[in-house]
Amino acid sequence: MKYVLLATALLTLPALAATADAQELRGCAARVADLEVKRDEARAAGEIERADGLQKAVVDAKQKCDDAKLRAEREERVAEKRREVEEDKEDLARAEREGDWEDIEDARRDLREAQWELQEAEADLDR
DSSP states (O other): OHHHHHHHHHHHHHHHHHHHHHHHOOHHHHHHHHHHHHHHHHHHTTOHHHHHHHHHHHHHHHHHOOHHHHHHHHHHHHHHHHHHHHHHHHHHHHHHHHTOHHHHHHHHHHHHHHHHHHHHHHHHHTO
């Protein structure tokens, strides 16, 4: 049992180190590093098809990724998420005016989800 734990720890240390390095990277370099970590995790878990797909994604990202284009895509995603938040706020206000509690709860849930997605998109801007 000790050997299994030790082996598991030794296998996960490189992935953790790579993850820490990837967090310091930005743009395309971070994207490639993240894909490489996921690929290595898939290989370690014996998920060969997933690892092969991730390897193709790594090669594709290395060949085609452009930092300026990536930044523009991420900024567009943030703008889209802001629009969704505004739409959900309007839906909530409409539901509150109409007084339907089920619609109000649905609108609140949708708004919370849209706000969370906006936060994620904003966090991605600096990755």
